[in-house]
Amino acid sequence: MKVASALTIAGTDPTGGAGIQADLKSFQEREVYGMSVVTSVVAQNTLGVQSIQHLPVDFIEKQLHAVFEDITPDAVKTGMIATIDMMEMIAKNLKDKNVHYVIDPVMVAKSGHSLMEEQSREVIRKVLVPLATVVTPNVPEAESLVGFEIHSTEDAEKAAKVIVNELGSKAAVVKGGHLVGEAIDVLYDGKEFSYFKSERFDTKHTHGTGCTFSAVITAELAKGKPIAEAVATGKAYISDAIKYTLGVGKGNGPTNHWGYRLKGLPNQ
Numbered sequence: 128m129k130v131a132s133a134l135t136i137a138g139t140d141p142t143g144g145a146g147i148q149a150d151l152k153s154f155q156e157r158e159v160y161g162m163s164v165v166t167s168v169v170a171q172n173t174l175g176v177q178s179i180q181h182l183p184v185d186f187i188e189k190q191l192h193a194v195f196e197d198i199t200p201d202a203v204k205t206g207m208i209a210t211i212d213m214m215e216m217i218a219k220n221l222k223d224k225n226v227h228y229v230i231d232p233v234m235v236a237k238s239g240h241s242l243m244e245e246q247s248r249e250v251i252r253k254v255l256v257p258l259a260t261v262v263t264p265n266v267p268e269a270e271s272l273v274g275f276e277i278h279s280t281e282d283a284e285k286a287a288k289v290i291v292n293e294l295g296s297k298a299a300v301v302k303g304g305h306l307v308g309e310a311i312d313v314l315y316d317g318k319e320f321s322y323f324k325s326e327r328f329d330t331k332h333t334h335g336t337g338c339t340f341s342a343v344i345t346a347e348l349a350k351g352k353p354i355a356e357a358v359a360t361g362k363a364y365i366s367d368a369i370k371y372t373l374g375v376g377k378g379n380g381p382t383n384h385w386g387y388r389l390k391g392l393p394n395q
């Protein structure tokens with residue numbers, strides 16, 4: 128038996144709600160063998176980000192080589208990549224690999240702390256997005272990628288189209304977490320739009336929702352699922368992960384990775 132495998136290249140969250148830790152939990156839940164390359168070690172918790180230590184670019188590259196010379200993942204995702212040098216190195220290493228690539232263009236944490244150098248935005252657009260199977264920006268990230276404001280699902284459609292047609296990814300999902308009303312995510316795959324809806328849950332426990340959503344999409348692509356099906360699974364997973372909140376932490380808590388499979392808490 129050969130199990131599907133996925134790699135996340137991202138920053139860490141020692142409290143387990145976002146970043147690498149959320150990605151590995153998502154891969155595991157979706158029965159995909161998970162691997163990780165750490166870009167930055169982040170001292171953070173549900174209350175916010177306290178401090179960030181970037182790893183040297185050559186050391187991040189050594190981790191990437193360690194993975195690829197041994198186990199070629201079926202899909203890769205990137206989350207927090209803080210600097211231009213890191214982005215260029217990652218692009219150089221992924222360019223010739225024939226694997227699905229999901230970009231969660233993490234820019235600012237929900238707590239407001241910047242997770243990416245301002246000047247890197249142009250590099251995401253020019254160097255990383257053209258390599259991507261799917262890009263999964265939230266509203267502020269999509270605004271930064273396309274250069275106009277997004278206030279509605281129609282605006283999200285326009286942005287998704289620009290990311291695919293002008294910036295060059297195969298598909299884009301603009302997430303509706305930051306809009307009002309139902310939480311509607313818009314997928315454009317170069318041909319048509321698809322819409323993924325859920326009710327908006329009234330909760331403060333949404334730490335790491337974007338990481339988890341994109342990690343599930345990565346896991347599903349690793350298993351060979353088509354893009355629209357992968358996004359549908361990502362949406363179902365994150366909706367239940369938010370709905371069946373765990374109530375962990377003193378601030379904006381993490382989501383529930385058992386929610387989708389077990390429809391609620393594991394110890395009920």
Ligand SMILES: Nc1ncnc2c1ncn2[C@@H]1O[C@H](COP(=O)(O)OP(=O)(O)OP(=O)(O)O)[C@@H](O)[C@H]1O
Pocket residue numbers: 145235236237264265266302303304305310311312325326327328329330333334335336337338339340362365366369
């Ligand atoms: N309150 C909510 N109720 C229902 N779904 C939500 C809610 N908030 C976010 N979502 C969904 O969660 C997913 C992630 O969207 P969101 O916009 O929160 O990403 P994000 O800002 O990148 O997350 P993060 O930065 O925390 O990782 C999307 O599918 C979105 O529709």
Ligand SMILES: Cc1ncc(COP(=O)(O)O)c(N)n1
Pocket residue numbers: 137138139140145146147169171206207233235236237238242333334335336337338
């Ligand atoms: C390492 C890392 N990656 C991503 C996020 C975004 O998640 P959130 O916006 O919920 O803080 C984060 N806080 N930390």
